[in-house]
Amino acid sequence: MEVExxxxxxxxxxxxxxxxxxxxxFLPAVVLVFIVGAAAGLFAGSYCYAxxxxxxxxxxTAVTGNSDKGEAFVAGMEKELGASLVVRxxxxxxxxxxxxxxQKAFAIIELGPAAVRLDTSGAAGASVSRLLAxxxxxxxxxxxxxxxxxxxxxxxSTDPQGLALFYISLAAVIxxxxxxxxLSVHAKALNGGERIAFTAAYATLGGFVIxxxxxxxxxxxxxxFAQSWLILALTMFTSGMVFTMFNTLVGRWAMIPTWxxxxxxxxxxxxGAVSWPLLPSALGHIGRWLPPGASVNAxxxxxxxxxxxxxxxxxxxxxxxxxAVTVFTVRRHRHPGGREHKPMHAAAPTGA
Numbered sequence: 001m002e003v004e005x006x007x008x009x010x011x012x013x014x015x016x017x018x019x020x021x022x023x024x025x026f027l028p029a030v031v032l033v034f035i036v037g038a039a040a041g042l043f044a045g046s047y048c049y050a051x052x053x054x055x056x057x058x059x060x061t062a063v064t065g066n067s068d069k070g071e072a073f074v075a076g077m078e079k080e081l082g083a084s085l086v087v088r089x090x091x092x093x094x095x096x097x098x099x100x101x102x103q104k105a106f107a108i109i110e111l112g113p114a115a116v117r118l119d120t121s122g123a124a125g126a127s128v129s130r131l132l133a134x135x136x137x138x139x140x141x142x143x144x145x146x147x148x149x150x151x152x153x154x155x156x157s158t159d160p161q162g163l164a165l166f167y168i169s170l171a172a173v174i175x176x177x178x179x180x181x182x183l184s185v186h187a188k189a190l191n192g193g194e195r196i197a198f199t200a201a202y203a204t205l206g207g208f209v210i211x212x213x214x215x216x217x218x219x220x221x222x223x224x225f226a227q228s229w230l231i232l233a234l235t236m237f238t239s240g241m242v243f244t245m246f247n248t249l250v251g252r253w254a255m256i257p258t259w260x261x262x263x264x265x266x267x268x269x270x271x272g273a274v275s276w277p278l279l280p281s282a283l284g285h286i287g288r289w290l291p292p293g294a295s296v297n298a299x300x301x302x303x304x305x306x307x308x309x310x311x312x313x314x315x316x317x318x319x320x321x322x323x324a325v326t327v328f329t330v331r332r333h334r335h336p337g338g339r340e341h342k343p344m345h346a347a348a349p350t351g352a
Contacts, residue, residue: 039256059106061086063087064093067111069111069114107129123300126155128278179206180247215228234295234314269292271284
């Protein structure tokens with residue numbers, strides 16, 4: 001008698017092999033290999049593009065006084081920098097100083113009949129201030145015009161490069177969405193309201209700990225503690241809810257849009273490591289509308305321009321977190337996780 005063999009006795013067709021591969025754990029693993037490889041290149045490329053060779057484009061500058069030598073100095077600065085000084089003239093020096101405080105200008109050029117004074121604002125942008133301070137003496141020497149350079153609103157001495165603000169905001173952004181990832185993995189059974197509440201809880205604690213370490217423990221920054229804590233907590237919550245929103249929309253691939261938005265695009269364009277006037281123009285405009293840039297901007301204003309703050313960065317953070325919470329709430333049924341509630345009116349067993 002001839003023995004018939006089952007389907008396992010013949011070689012799989014290509015379509016059968018592909019269907020089996022799609023059901024196996026190897027497909028997402030292969031996809032992740034390519035995603036991680038691409039992410040590594042994009043991560044390095046985005047930071048190098050924005051920060052490796054910062055070039056000035058348009059630098060808002062206040063100008064007071066009037067002299068032929070001074071006008072030649074302004075033109076010489078533009079030529080030396082290869083950029084446009086967006087000059088706004090002020091009748092008095094005090095009005096120009098007020099423009100610095102309002103962050104409408106990054107420097108003041110005071111034109112005297114025989115000399116020029118350049119006042120920079122390191123707090124407004126350390127990288128811009130260094131660039132201007134380096135170029136001014138060279139231009140003055142070429143024109144035979146004495147130039148005095150001073151920083152009238154310097155950074156804190158413990159953060160001379162102005163990078164600490166970038167680092168604390170970076171920590172809040174990354175730990176914010178890493179916390180949301182961990183909630184999805186280790187506390188998957190949380191329901192919608194519980195997930196939002198625990199995101200707010202770790203954001204509140206995380207913001208406090210960042211401030212305590214940077215200010216009280218290390219003394220790197222002298223922070224307006226309550227306000228900086230609020231900004232960092234709001235940043236962490238926003239970052240966590242952005243991941244949660246994407247997890248609702250695209251499931252297990254949520255890390256891709258979160259990483260792209262918050263890290264590849266948001267952090268290089270935040271103005272923290274390189275001031276906005278030195279960033280590629282598109283990044284300089286986009287950064288203000290993204291959570292990392294809003295966080296850096298809010299901290300920067302709180303620490304160095306306490307009397308001249310703007311509500312815009314707070315509105316950006318609130319808008320992103322509100323959109324994320326709304327999308328998550330509306331599409332909650334698509335979010336992986338949660339638990340079913342058993343009905344309270346289940347029939348009780350009857351006696352014998």
